[in-house]
Amino acid sequence: MWKKAVKYTAIILLVVIVGTGAYAGYLYSKADHMLDDMTVKNTNSNSIKDEKPKDLKPMTILLAGIDHREKTGSMNSDVLMAITLNPKMKSATVVSIPRDLQLTPDDLQHRKANYYFPHFYLKDEQTAFENTKKVFEEVVGLPIEHMVTVDFQGFEEIVDELGGLDINVDMDMRYVDTWDGTNIDLKQGMQHLDGKKTLDFVRYRKSNRGTEPSSDGARNERQQQVLGELLGKLASVNGVSKFGSLMEIMGKHVKTDLSPGEMKDFIQTYLGISTQNIRFIHLDGEWESPYIVVKPEDIEAAQQALKHELNKTPESEAAAKAAEDAKQSQNQLTGSDEEPGSGTAGTNG
Template sequence: MFYISKKLTVRKALKAFVAVFVILILGACSYAGYLYYKADHAIQQISAVEKPVESPDAGDVGVPPLEPAPDLKPMILLLAGIDSREGGEGMMNTDVLMLVSYNPDTRSASFLSIPRDLKIKTKSSSSRKANYYYAHYYIKDKSQAMANTKQLFSEMFDLPIDYMVVVNFDALRQTVDALNGLQIDVEMDMKYRDTADGTNIDLHKGLQKLDGQQVLDYVRYRKSNQGTQESSDFARNQRQQKVIKQILEKMSALSGVSQWGAILDIIGDNVVSDIPESLLRQGIFNFSSLKPDQIQSLHMDSTWKSPFVYVKQSDLYDALATLREEAGLDKDSHPQFESIGTLN
């Protein structure tokens, strides 16, 4: 009797183990299917160049993540941040402009912030600020805005820009909240108020946890009307790059389905790009293996001479050489220095 009882106990334990195992497998498949659905929906919203493909049913399971394409090559992107709030400054004007070079082989990336007020003069127009052009092209023909903006900056900096990514600033606020905030060492008190667009920046110096709105205030702060020290474009660009690095680090550590689902919804609602859907899928489904381990922030000295910003010519040349080298291009380039606000 003891032997039979013991045998029944073992069978029950085995059945319980199998049941738990099956539940875990089904849960994992549902998790994969849910994220695939979310990612595919986000990709269709982001991509501006390929027709959307039919999404799988949210209940579909067992769709494996794609492996990185063996022919994935280094690339250069133009990243633009816009403020589309009602009453926002300039509406479609790009409040942030960055040239980003990414090498998947070395898993490294470099960021060069282009001052929003950098003087740019084209052959067909008078001198304008760098943040003017995307809005200008968008108003003329939004379907060609990215292509025309890329062409302008590619020719101006003698840098072949592969893709452009346009991010609504509200994506930053929502993403930081979805990541439960960021630990930021605020360099100084920052205060600025504008009742026209609802801006109310009120940050204090020191290491602290900031929520999404506070991080947005931190990266946008330039001037003060409340008695605090003003920020240079260089310092502002450094803050933006610091925040991007920390967001990438926190995203790489995400494991919860709800967090990833929320992030994918935010990306889909607030990001537009001409990156092909195939590459977007590689990036989203293989984020942990493609995320750069080494991120370099490139520096340019800048000077304000109303109404434009001017950068040091040698700094610009060196930064462009670094971007080119990381993308596997010849370091030597011939920027149109005569059309860019530069100083010797």
């Protein structure tokens, strides 16, 4: 149930971390202790610094959505995403990693991707972030500077604190799992959803009570709808007035190895990032029990997309656009955009 749809929850929480411009002054004057609550104290990591970085460079972050529920004792990292952020371009590339992807790290058991963070966390909370990042660097083909974890209860609380969201539910949704307490029951149409129902809306994937299952395309549309509504709420007068309580919620449910100083700089740099500047890539594969098998060329393409994001500059993007425009103009002049068989070959004159 949590394989893909839950990634939307993690993305939404990342947007909350990024914030909006109205929050910047508050952050620098009053939010130090809240940011400190989010910071994982790792004495073995060089990433924790008290001073504010002079210039935030492009970086890669591992984002893990944690299905941490007291009822089941679960702590699975069922959402795993590698995110490259480019401060000059105010853009990002997000690669979702299947939780059932088999990883084969040296000197460790070969397991599913969602095994490693809980494994490291239960052994030693202080080194869990660093050890998890090392494992996933082999997947993304890049150094991973930082890690962020979020849990689903935090998402529910944030939506509730903002007074809920007005959502156009695209289909009837019904799914029940008595073991973990899941009870999704939504009707099609425009309605006001609280945090629990909003989480149900973005995580719905399959049904066991007679409703239709969801497609990937429909889930993508839900993600965009919820992101837009949430950003609108955050930017409103009501959202700004509740920033303190929102930060307190995140202090309990969001953890990162960014220091408070780095977090301030991170928020300052990425203020106002548009969801239109976020590219989403899904590493889909075939199910070969008990793993998801992704084609090597798809993994390589995702790695190249992440690297491209890191290296983008306004100059390189302008040059690429100019080259593409020139290519299209040349195609129009030469008629190379004609359909096959529409040329003059084979005519009798």
